[in-house]
Amino acid sequence: MSFPMTPAEARVDLSAIRENVRQLASHAPGAEMMVAVKADAYGHGLVPVARACLEAGAGRLGTAYIREALDLRAAGITAPILAWIIPPGEPLEQAVGHDIELSASSVSMIDAIADAAAEAGGAARVHLKVDTGMSRGGATAAEWAALVQRALRHQAEGVIEIVGLWSHFACADIPGDPSIAAQLAAFDEALHIAEKAGAGGSHVIRHIANSAAILTLPQARYDLVRPGIATFGLSPVPRLGGFGLHPAMTLVARIALVKRVPARSGVSYGHLYVTDRETTLGLVPLGYADGVLRHATNVAEVMAGGRRRRIAGRVCMDQFMIDVGDDPLTEGDEVILFGDGSRGEPTAQEWADSLDTITHEIVTRIGSRVPRVYR
Numbered sequence: 001m002s003f004p005m006t007p008a009e010a011r012v013d014l015s016a017i018r019e020n021v022r023q024l025a026s027h028a029p030g031a032e033m034m035v036a037v038k039a040d041a042y043g044h045g046l047v048p049v050a051r052a053c054l055e056a057g058a059g060r061l062g063t064a065y066i067r068e069a070l071d072l073r074a075a076g077i078t079a080p081i082l083a084w085i086i087p088p089g090e091p092l093e094q095a096v097g098h099d100i101e102l103s104a105s106s107v108s109m110i111d112a113i114a115d116a117a118a119e120a121g122g123a124a125r126v127h128l129k130v131d132t133g134m135s136r137g138g139a140t141a142a143e144w145a146a147l148v149q150r151a152l153r154h155q156a157e158g159v160i161e162i163v164g165l166w167s168h169f170a171c172a173d174i175p176g177d178p179s180i181a182a183q184l185a186a187f188d189e190a191l192h193i194a195e196k197a198g199a200g201g202s203h204v205i206r207h208i209a210n211s212a213a214i215l216t217l218p219q220a221r222y223d224l225v226r227p228g229i230a231t232f233g234l235s236p237v238p239r240l241g242g243f244g245l246h247p248a249m250t251l252v253a254r255i256a257l258v259k260r261v262p263a264r265s266g267v268s269y270g271h272l273y274v275t276d277r278e279t280t281l282g283l284v285p286l287g288y289a290d291g292v293l294r295h296a297t298n299v300a301e302v303m304a305g306g307r308r309r310r311i312a313g314r315v316c317m318d319q320f321m322i323d324v325g326d327d328p329l330t331e332g333d334e335v336i337l338f339g340d341g342s343r344g345e346p347t348a349q350e351w352a353d354s355l356d357t358i359t360h361e362i363v364t365r366i367g368s369r370v371p372r373v374y375r
């Protein structure tokens, strides 16, 4: 291995990400692609992932916050970027100055964006968001026409340019859920209202599809798709399989300490694991501060010495133990927490399943103490 010896690292295969982007594009012919790179690109590293996605043909990037978009600009990335969560006090002027596209979900929000654009001496490029049934971001159906009208007024004043009309699914990962058709119908109705008011046109991009919708709902692709989790090779609908995606991250650690202990030794806080015979324990230097969830105690598996081992006892802040029986184990040996499964190691999906969560949480939780290493 050409990797340096670090206690633990998250290896990110950028060629897998590029391949996933190309594969997702083939599912959405004719649509543009905006990869969601929020939350440090789902823990994979904002800038390297963004560059890989753009190299593979994605035309746009999406972030939750303006500050994430500014980080991309600071790294020299010039592609269009949309930031979609705009709490009060956000640096709107700076966003307009750096040509970051902004989402607006309410009349007061479009007014604040228009004010900032006037201050900045430019026009803010805005995507108007409609709530089609998730009841999270977006204007409700009752407020939508007013938002469109206000945006058009600001557009006439030259401080706003309406570049997108968009929404987000609540249940795209549950194929057949009746809310999906209802949201599509509500989206079409909102598009109709906007177009009738004069906020449409071929230059305005319409978008609603996340990873699950890209892979399971052709009628949801419109002009642009917004993959997140699938970009990283993780299935958006695990019960339908992996869709041929390539998991990009391998989380590894090196055994920090090996010891032989007698039978009936209580291991780690609370003695939640007790050895049933004389055995060899290994200390793995990753803990809940690094994103190994405390719920993984006595539950999740890792690969060590060519075999699966269940975490033995409480996951601590910085470390956990494994019990390898009489198998050989040496300090410095590599332990794989999860990877693409090709070496028999667990996958992020297995971690998610065993911890009753989704892979999004498994990968985004990996802490800043764990270096990301690229190949």
Ligand SMILES: *Cc1c(COP(=O)(O)O)cnc(C)c1O
Pocket (backbone or CB within 6 Å): 036, 038, 084, 168, 209, 210, 211, 212, 226, 227, 228, 229, 230, 236
């Ligand atoms: C995170 C996010 C996405 C991507 O979702 P996935 O389910 O990870 O594909 C798309 N759009 C918005 C608005 C998001 O917040």
